Amino acid sequence: MTSVKSIRVTVSTPVLLAGMLMTTIAMLGSFSPALAQDQPIVVKVDPVSTSDIIPIRLSGYSGEAYSVLDFDLSVVGFRVNGSDPSFELAALDEGGFGGILYDLRGGKKQVLGKRYNSGSARDMAHALADDVVAAVRKVPGIGKTKILFRCESPAGSKRFEIYMADFDGQNPRPITRDRTVVRDPSWNPVTGMAYYVSYLKGNPDIIAHNLRSGQRSVIANFGGTNSGPAISPDGNRLAMILSRDGNQELYLSSASGGNFTRLSFTSQMEVAPCWSPAGDQICVTSGARPMLHLVNANGGQMRRLQMAGASHATEPSWSPDGRWIAFTQTNGSRFSVYVVPAGGGDCINLVSGEDPSWSPNSRTLVFTRRVGGDRRVLSLLDVPTKQVKDLPLSSLGNCTQPTWGN
Template identity: 30%
Template sequence: MLPAFAQFRVEVSGVGLTQLPIALAPFKGEAGSPQKISAIVQADLERSGQFRGVDASGQSLDETSRPDLTLWRQRTADSLVVGSVNRLADGRFDVRFRLWDVVRGQDLGGESYTVPQADLRLAAHRIADYVYEKLTGEKGIFSTRIAYITKGGTRHTLWVADADGENAQAALASPEPIISPRWSPSGTQLAYVSFESRKPVVYVHNVASGQRRLVANFKGNNSAPAWAPDGGTLAVTLSRDGGSQIFTIPSSGGEPRRLTQSSSIDTEPTYSADGSSIYFVSDRGGAPQIYKMGANGGNPTRVTFSGTYNISPAISGDGRWLAYISRVGGGFKLHVMELATGNVQAITDTTADERPSFAPNSKLIVYATRLQGREALMTTTLDGKIKARLAGQAGDIREPDWGPFQKQ
């Protein structure tokens, strides 16, 4: 069991230009709850880069209270969340909340959830989603999930965790490497590469049942799976014809179809948000750069021109941004390109960044890096101004992938 106060480990660094000041009053009954709901909600909102917490100590309120909004205006809060947590006779918890617009004096509504103890954190993430959407007009991503890999000793583990890194569940453990986990568009399956048969093969794994199927086990290497947005197709890198080339294959398995025809290494495919094109890495120009081609192949065009070594492309769900890793002076740094203009910005000051993945609302990126000599899972805003370290399992943390919005 993780300690109940694990959620206070969120370390947010940096200051955004316009953060909305919000007060999270301690929820009534929270002291007797295994999870401090208000603290989880506040940590979620602060990690998004859009909110700044305001001191709410000394106040006892719940969702039925009519708060003294003058007091909250004096505390410089623009909005206020109040609520309660009650344990029911059957052991479940009743969680309720209300959101107030302090400036306009408006009640912005609320919701209630009846959940087992194991889902208290999920209830808190849903509250954060509600608040985020009401106050920014965009969908929140706090109840989504991330997948990542750890290596501890000779043990490799694929984890599925909440978007804050907490509540991690092991989906697969193996003495051989597991790499390249990718969420299906439905959020119900993970594709990944496993070396358990002593060579890389691609599996698709049902997260709820733990059942999996072998999708690509051809001669040579089978690697780098990427889902098409319709969920029916995977792009993969296969070396079955000699050399690493990009193929598509039905996600249920079947005969692959070759897309690239080069004598170079073509790998790390990823689909554009609308499914019309595939971005990938190729050294056809002499060093690894990112290219783009149609989803059915065709003549690729080069996308990255700054830097001599660019890998690990990720495309935002809104189609506006390309995140990737660029080698800079011997280090590896996360970069973000605005696709419409080609403008590129390095957004970290670390030098061992790897595997960026966008949140489904395109507002945050999760990536792995080294901080103070230790592996870390981080999120960052697209401008690099607000970063947060996520909770992660012990060991060498690698290759995070951010799942889609959850179906309620």
């Protein structure tokens, strides 16, 4: 019943969105003639280096709109309301929510004008932030994306649930209410399927969970430990680690379970697989000294990734643009988020933390930080500028294992 409803929503929404876009690019009085109603906006912004922090002034925004814009812009390398702004985003004086973006470098040039007619205040602010990001950073914004993660609720209870929230930690919703240990969430927003490990039956089993209907089914409940499900970018194949043959090895199955294929044949344990964005390769931790390895999804020899500067690598996440693999470097009890070029090379230490997951635009990472003893916090890292923002999820307890919906 619910699934029928959601299908109807998804079919009709493109029409709504198209209409919304048309009205948002409607001309404002002060705009240049180039911004005619039925033409796409042509934004001319002088190139900004990817790694430059961009100072931007927000004028005329307050309350929720301000906080959303502040957050969304900060996690893609803007610095809001600092000194010497390069850009200014000015609220509309009248006629609803929107903004006019000015390039302040070498004179004040108007580069963008938007008005939004539908959606909640938060939705519209996210949409405006996305438009600013697209205009200045030349990458898609992440304001409308979601993350999946687990929380120990309350902290210290040893009971975990899977949650979904907006990428900025707002609107968290429980996906499970099982009061047991769950872990390793993975999901595919296109197919609407989530996968995770649940101990509900007393054993770590991999479960498929239809996020539209709430229906769950079993993927792998072999004796031993079934862990690390990772759904392929096309949503058709699931990578995972199974100990069914004794040692913990990398397997693939179909998205609904079955058709199990073993991909690794090592004496070491394999841990925490992730997919290349093209779906042709899998990155997995292996080795006596745990390091990242690649294996073709169709099988073949496992190849060690060259990783200068790393010594204990787990929890890889492959950027959707294919260029980087983020991972956790462990040194004793210290954890750092590193990236390495997907073809191997020098590792770059980004921030203290663990378990990174890339945003759909391959710029921002969501990761876990250990703070003050047993507390865990989810944070966002803008990789090129290294700006960090914590997600406001402390009321849910200790939240970990974030995964972005790419």
